[in-house]
Amino acid sequence: MKPLHAFHFASPATFYPLAGRLQPLFALLALGLAVAGLYVGFFVAPTDAQQGDGYRIIFVHVPASWMSMFIYCVMAFWAAVGLAFNIRLAAMMASALAPTGAMFALLSLLTGALWGKPMWGAWWVWDARLTSELILFFLYLGFMALQAAIDDPRRADKAGAILALVGVVNVPIIYFSVRWWNTLHQGASVSMTKSPSMAQTMLWAMLLMALAFWMYSIAVALARLRNIILERERQTEWVRHAMAWRG
């Protein structure tokens, strides 16, 4: 194997067709996992002793919240790679992830409000967990607005990368907020240090839905990446060639 082999797909021209082949695979995985997750979540997992059937909101709330934080970390990682090594594709990857991350942050806040109203009696409280998640949503919006405001795509990439990297400090704040402060938001039911404090079937439903959301995110990020590549590289020989071949 040639030493340069790993970098073969770092070029938009070679990654574009690969992304096109991977995208339906991840979409299919997302669909299958979502069907399984919804089945377990609604027909296998029992009614909760305290929260009745209202607790089932967590099957979308927790995965959406996890994805909003995880996507931000991945976005910041690709932004850093793009900035440090001047790799166009990495910067495009960061841009492709931002709208999906923003969507999940919004869904996290929305489903959280729909859970909060019946359980706490309030749609919203200025709790550390809720507030830091709201800041995450604004960070995503800020990243997208900043990139949209700069005409030169390479300069937009660099400015966005700085913002993404500065904002990454917010992610551990969200994650540990329930431990650092006295929050109304409950502590983690699932963590890496202790066994989960919830029924097996409930946990399974949540994990299946989280995997489904993960696969969905990869599928749409790849789709958006392909759009970004097409838009930015439309003047290049390979795109013209590919278009001519497409007919």
Added chain:
Amino acid sequence: MQWHGVGEFFAMGGYAVYVWGSFGACALAMLVEPWLLWCERRQLLKAMR
């Protein structure tokens, strides 16, 4: 299975608005986003002809 009939399932123990609101919002968002991307792609391809 804990449901006795379709009505009970959709009632969600009195939490129908909140549960179906949450799942509905997620389903809607996760259908609209791919659809928007598909539209964007079609426009890009059309503009390149």
